[in-house]
Amino acid sequence: MTTPGRNTARRKPPHVLANAPFRKLWTAMAVCSLGDWLNLIALTALAGNLTAGSGYRIQSFAIGGVFVAKMLPAILLGPLAGAFADRFDRRLTMVVADVTRFALVLSIPLVGNYQWIIIATFLVECVNLFWVPAKDATVPNLVPKERLEAANQLNLLVTYGTAPVAALLFALLSVVTDLLGAFVPYLAARDTSLALFVNALAYLVSAVIIFTLKEIPKTGATSPAARVSTPSVLRQIVDGWRFVGRDRLVRGLIIGMIGAFAAGGAVVGVAKLYVRALGGGDPAYGVVFGAVFLGMAAGMFFGPRMLRELSRRRLFGLSIIGAGVVLAAVALVHNLAIVVMLTTLLGACAGTAWIIGYTMIGLEVEDGLRGRTFSFLQSLARVTLLLVVAVVPTLAGLFGTHGFVFRGETVYMFDGSNLVLLIGALLAVTVGLLALRQMDDRPGMSVLGDLVAALRGHTSPVPDSDEHPRGMFVAFEGGEGSGKTTQSRLLAIWLRDQGFDVVQTREPGSTKVGMRLRAILLDAVHQGLSARSEALLYAADRAEHVEKVIRPALGRGSLVISDRYVDSSLAYQGAGRALDPADVERLNRWATGGLVPDLTVLIDTPPSVGLARLGGAADRIESEPLEFHERVRREFRALAAAEPERYLVVDGTLPQDRISQIIHDRMREIMPDPVPQEAEDATGTIPVIRD
Numbered sequence: 251m252t253t254p255g256r257n258t259a260r261r262k263p264p265h266v267l268a269n270a271p272f273r274k275l276w277t278a279m280a281v282c283s284l285g286d287w288l289n290l291i292a293l294t295a296l297a298g299n300l301t302a303g304s305g306y307r308i309q310s311f312a313i314g315g316v317f318v319a320k321m322l323p324a325i326l327l328g329p330l331a332g333a334f335a336d337r338f339d340r341r342l343t344m345v346v347a348d349v350t351r352f353a354l355v356l357s358i359p360l361v362g363n364y365q366w367i368i369i370a371t372f373l374v375e376c377v378n379l380f381w382v383p384a385k386d387a388t389v390p391n392l393v394p395k396e397r398l399e400a401a402n403q404l405n406l407l408v409t410y411g412t413a414p415v416a417a418l419l420f421a422l423l424s425v426v427t428d429l430l431g432a433f434v435p436y437l438a439a440r441d442t443s444l445a446l447f448v449n450a451l452a453y454l455v456s457a458v459i460i461f462t463l464k465e466i467p468k469t470g471a472t473s474p475a476a477r478v479s480t481p482s483v484l485r486q487i488v489d490g491w492r493f494v495g496r497d498r499l500v501r502g503l504i505i506g507m508i509g510a511f512a513a514g515g516a517v518v519g520v521a522k523l524y525v526r527a528l529g530g531g532d533p534a535y536g537v538v539f540g541a542v543f544l545g546m547a548a549g550m551f552f553g554p555r556m557l558r559e560l561s562r563r564r565l566f567g568l569s570i571i572g573a574g575v576v577l578a579a580v581a582l583v584h585n586l587a588i589v590v591m592l593t594t595l596l597g598a599c600a601g602t603a604w605i606i607g608y609t610m611i612g613l614e615v616e617d618g619l620r621g622r623t624f625s626f627l628q629s630l631a632r633v634t635l636l637l638v639v640a641v642v643p644t645l646a647g648l649f650g651t652h653g654f655v656f657r658g659e660t661v662y663m664f665d666g667s668n669l670v671l672l673i674g675a676l677l678a679v680t681v682g683l684l685a686l687r688q689m690d691d692r693p694g695m696s697v698l699g700d701l702v703a704a705l706r707g708h709t710s711p712v713p714d715s716d717e718h719p720r721g722m723f724v725a726f727e728g729g730e731g732s733g734k735t736t737q738s739r740l741l742a743i744w745l746r747d748q749g750f751d752v753v754q755t756r757e758p759g760s761t762k763v764g765m766r767l768r769a770i771l772l773d774a775v776h777q778g779l780s781a782r783s784e785a786l787l788y789a790a791d792r793a794e795h796v797e798k799v800i801r802p803a804l805g806r807g808s809l810v811i812s813d814r815y816v817d818s819s820l821a822y823q824g825a826g827r828a829l830d831p832a833d834v835e836r837l838n839r840w841a842t843g844g845l846v847p848d849l850t851v852l853i854d855t856p857p858s859v860g861l862a863r864l865g866g867a868a869d870r871i872e873s874e875p876l877e878f879h880e881r882v883r884r885e886f887r888a889l890a891a892a893e894p895e896r897y898l899v900v901d902g903t904l905p906q907d908r909i910s911q912i913i914h915d916r917m918r919e920i921m922p923d924p925v926p927q928e929a930e931d932a933t934g935t936i937p938v939i940r941d
């Protein structure tokens with residue numbers, strides 16, 4: 251029987267942009283955002299151009315001043331405007347704000363002096379403080395609750411996605427201005443006017459769109475409870491740090507992400523000065539500005555898809571260090587074309603770090619705190635970006651220009667912008683190294699080795715034995731009935747007699763979950779199990795085993811003896827079931843975190859002999875044909891032959907005590923110390939070496 255309404259419940263809600271009122275609002279947001287970015291680029295360029303004749307220092311301060319004028323209103327008046335947005339008609343607020351911004355921006359090229367740039371910028375930002383919360387509060391009025399997240403993502407997309415578009419538009423408009431300047435003297439005198447006209451027009455277009463958006467309810471209609479209250483950015487940051495700062499990993503991620511963002515901000519902050527020093531004009535400034543953001547977008551998209559074999563935590567740290575190194579190169583190489591390329595690369599490193607951090611935080615932070623964590627992060631990123639772009643030109647100005655003179659000729663210029671970029675580079679490298687150290691998930695393994703392997707598309711190399719420096723790990727391998735269980739028990743007794751702390755264990759089935767997996771794996775009832783799921787189940791058992799039993803024991807300094815380990819999977823699932831050995835190897839490396847035994851004892855017994863020794867009913871694997879067991883044996887021998895220093899191959903047809911003796915001889919060579927000092931102190935016994 252079909253239930254009425256079932257289909258409607260199942261139907262996917264339409265895309266958020268299919269909602270006409272939201273689409274209109276979103277278009278207005280995109281246009282405004284484009285205008286905002288154009289405004290930032292054009293005004294910093296204009297400030298730089300107006301003061302070009304007054305020396306490097308004044309010029310730096312002039313550019314820094316524009317950034318400060320942009321930043322101050324949000325910090326001083328943020329909460330005030332948020333409250334205002336809740337009390338007044340939102341549509342009217344936005345329309346009035348847009349028209350005011352249009353008029354203010356238009357007045358800048360008309361007045362044309364530096365003081366007015368600063369005053370008008372400050373006023374435009376004050377008006378923004380009303381526009382943004384009114385817009386934020388409107389989105390939930392137009393979009394159903396279940397599509398809010400999609401709406402917010404689109405919002406974020408236009409907020410940052412329009413940056414490179416604006417930068418390239420600015421570059422284009424600058425070229426057009428240069429061309430038209432020959433005919434229109436007004437434009438020749440005021441080089442960024444065209445960009446500012448387009449910027450003003452964007453606000454006017456937004457005003458018209460929002461004016462026609464009659465769906466925006468008047469505020470009176472919303473209950474006080476439904477009002478969106480926006481805490482100040484600083485409040486959000488202080489509150490956010492209180493709960494985010496507790497978690498070491500999340501703390502490391504956030505510091506790293508902010509570091510990456512700051513590196514990008516440093517370039518944006520001095521770009522105008524630096525490009526000018528390199529002989530570039532406004533178009534070049536637009537291109538450098540756009541390169542940072544284009545690189546970021548590319549990093550966010552391609553970064554995580556690259557180097558798939560590399561640990562995400564390591565890629566995170568490495569991309570921040572990469573951003574630092576590239577930033578240093580940007581600071582030192584005095585060639586505009588190379589700087590543009592390096593800036594794109596810098597953006598890509600920063601974008602990679604940002605997206606990996608963002609994803610990891612999403613996985614790490616519990617559901618209830620995730621929303622708050624992300625808004626904390628965005629507030630922090632905004633404030634950092636603004637601080638960096640404001641401080642960086644000021645610092646550059648204080649340092650001034652310096653040149654290395656050789657035989658009366660300046661051979662190398664070193665300006666304030668070079669200096670701050672270098673400082674930024676140093677900071678990024680430091681933050682990246684800290685992130686690598688704080689959050690490393692592959693201790694004891696060379697980062698460089700991992701990186702080289704990942705670049706070649708290989709999995710990371712196996713770790714060296716100092717990954718578990720305190721204990722020692724011995725594995726027994728071999729076919730059915732070869733004598734592994736017997737020999738591992740005898741070895742454990744021998745070692746315990748000498749005062750060692752020994753943990754004797756086996757696979758599969760040495761943990762709670764492992765016991766259940768063992769039941770599935772060995773029960774002859776499960777005949778149809780696919781080779782891949784068999785490999786995965788053995789690997790799952792091993793992952794539990796390593797994490798719950800082996801690593802903790804090695805960490806305590808114990809000697810671990812395991813009856814079967816990774817080689818069994820390589821032999822049985824790889825060779826026996828004919829799975830791709832590389833796949834089985836990769837799977838197991840991942841499952842074990844790369845833990846490799848210090849010694850593997852292979853008891854090599856012909857299958858016919860081993861199987862004949864076994865009594866009782868055959869399990870699922872034992873009942874495989876002889877040819878299967880022959881393949882397994884060949885693989886074990888091949889593995890041992892490939893790494894003779896890490897294997898001991900013993901003939902399993904020898905008598906038991908002879909086999910034991912061979913094993914003891916080999917053990918003596920590699921045992922750390924006959925008796926750990928503490929064990930002797932604690933027991934007062936003298937080690938008994940029996941053979």
Ligand SMILES: Nc1ncnc2c1ncn2[C@@H]1O[C@H](COP(=O)(O)OP(=O)(O)O)[C@@H](O)[C@H]1O
Nearest residue numbers: 729730731732733734735736863902904905906
């Ligand atoms: N070297 C040996 N020679 C003859 N029989 C052996 C030898 N080692 C073990 N056995 C016997 O073979 C059987 C299987 O041994 P076991 O240690 O359980 O092998 P595995 O764990 O490799 O399956 C047991 O009955 C054991 O007593």
Ligand SMILES: Cc1cn([C@H]2C[C@H](O)[C@@H](COP(=O)(O)OP(=O)(O)O)O2)c(=O)[nH]c1=O
Nearest residue numbers: 729730731757758788814818819822871872
């Ligand atoms: C650990 C492991 C075991 N096996 C198989 C081999 C054995 O037939 C079985 C383990 O059963 P077990 O009863 O422990 O036998 P043995 O005494 O021979 O070790 O699981 C794999 O196929 N892959 C693996 O990774």
